[in-house]
Amino acid sequence: MVSPIDPSSTAFLLAENRNMPMHVGGLQLFEKPEGAGPDYIRNMYLQMRDVDEISPLFLKHPHRSLRTAGQLVWRPDEQFDIDHHVRHSALPEPGRIRELLDLCSRLHSTRLAWERPLWEAHIIEGLADGRVAMYTKTHHALVDGISAMRLLQSVLSTDPDERDMPAPWGARPPAPRREPSDAERELAELPATALRTALGITAEAAGLPGALVRTLGKGLRNETSSLSLHAPRTILNQKITGSRRFAAQDWPVERLRAIGKATGTTLNDVVLAMCSGAMRTYLIELGALPEAPLVAMVPVGLNAKQSHIASADGGNAVGAVMVQLATDRPDPADRLASIHRSMVDGKEALSSMTPVQILAMSALGQAPAILGPALRMQGIVRPPYNLIISNVPGPRTTHYWNGAKMVGTYPLSIPINGMALNITCTSYDGRMMFGLTGCRRTVPHLQRLLTHLDDEVAALEKAVAA
Structure with missing residues (x-):
């Protein structure tokens, strides 16, 4: 089922080109829990990859055709491939932070393909101090920086003993509905034309x-x-x-x-x-x-x-x-x-x-x-x-993901x-x-x-x- 893309997200998609990828990213560092075995990072990757159900946000990709009258819409990926999106990587020796930042620099340089959902995650091992890293990138049309931070926080726990924490892209029960604030109501009433261009100053800005x-x-x-x-x-x-x-x-x-x-x-x-x-x-x-x-x-x-x-x-x-x-x-x-x-x-x-x-x-x-x-x-x-x-x-x-301390x-x-x-x-x-x-x-x-x-x-x- 297709759904419309809001004007601000459309702007991020249309502004993108090879020299200007429009995705945000995050690098998290984790310390392995006490007693973690040699397969811990491999198992962490498998936990991230082998989720029962993917959240709809992470299944949709942009699409336009004659049927959409040339307008961009979100369409679910009927051939979703989790192995394309969640990857296991390793650093070259000597495994310093320098090598980690170099890898993130390269990963952040490449565009996300429109024919797939616009996100990637890399579980990275090989740091000399034994820590494990996770680099993620998500198109700004899907989430902004604040939303990405809240999404990450929602799958972390303050309890180091808690397990069964989902991956950020895993489907979860819907949160209880709350009444929007006055500011949110006013923002929701903005006409699409007011956000469609950088000069969207219309009669809504009266006063x-x-x-x-x-x-x-x-x-x-x-x-x-x-x-x-x-x-x-x-x-x-x-x-x-x-x-x-x-x-x-x-x-x-x-x-x-x-x-x-x-x-x-x-x-x-x-x-x-x-x-x-x-x-x-x-x-x-x-x-x-x-x-x-x-x-x-x-x-x-x-x-x-x-x-x-x-x-x-x-x-x-x-x-x-x-x-x-x-x-x-x-x-x-x-x-x-x-x-x-x-x-x-x-x-x-x-x-x-x-x-x-x-x-x-x-x-x-x-x-x-x-x-x-x-x-x-x-x-x-x-x-x-x-x-x-x-x-x-x-x-x-301090927060943890299935016992791994985020540092x-x-x-x-x-x-x-x-x-x-x-x-x-x-x-x-x-x-x-x-x-x-x-x-x-x-x-x-x-x-x-x-x-x-x-x-x-x-x-x-x-x-x-x-």
Whole structure:
């Protein structure tokens, strides 16, 4: 039975090409339970593969034909092959994290074929320390980063002795229905035309002009806002290739939170300041730091209107705040203070809008990023922002999958033409875990950013103590 594909998912499918795969990914690290035998990883793979029933979400693939009048629809895969989707891989010696990240980089570079359901999972052995890894990728038309995190969490347990945990793609009993919130009702009533294009600002956004005038005014004055019109050109803002490089590392949340507490800023502000300082050092090394500050697009949740909380604290990321990263400032404390002001200003701009208006403003902010590559105008149209930095909340306590302790979870995301680097973070069990995904050619020596991130944490701590 076929079903329609919603406009936003259609956009992700149609935007995809060989150089720009549109899937998100995740890398999880597990410690084997005590007493695990030599066949443990093989058995883990078989448990993941040999499921009784596959969830309908993981059985559908995109399709269009004369019968669908050329429109994209979801169609169930009548020849579903679980061995194609769930695979057992091994690392070459010496089995370091470096070899694991290289493998994930290659796996993340290839497109998912439309004739099959749009997901893959790889159980990976061969790490020298005995841990087992799982890399998964799923098309953004199926799930976004937050949904993927919730799906993973739903098959994990806080009980190390619990067994019979299903694979993420296994069918489960439907969850009890709940009444939607007012914001969800309003979002559900959006007409398809409002999401169909990047400029989907229709009569549904009535009431926007006041907020729009204020935001446009700040954008034109190059002040912080939820709309950016003044991002400088950088090496990140050019056409990309399909090859990816992935780097990952984590830091204690309390270490970052202490910086925020001492400066009156949020955890998310500190994460952005880490990225700011790291990007500044990285671009200086390459002789490519622009005089104007870099601008980051930071996804925020619909609940920002009610609570002024960014996506780091929950919610579905449908709006965006454009944050000046203050990369023109040499002092780390000054950068953090500037980023904090930028985030507060952006959240205040969104707090005066309804969810429909947030979507409309987000579409307006995204238009130059989408239209530039689409019309082959990179280098002519000025980029609205330089990179994407998002923060997805994860479990706060230790979780297990059938006795295997999850000790790390690192997100992989989507670089696009004109935006060659994506930094996504997720919090888990007291640690903030960074995943950096970039075009292998456009963003050289991506792994150096990990050292610069670590140096920036130390620099912020020194600035706070001074």
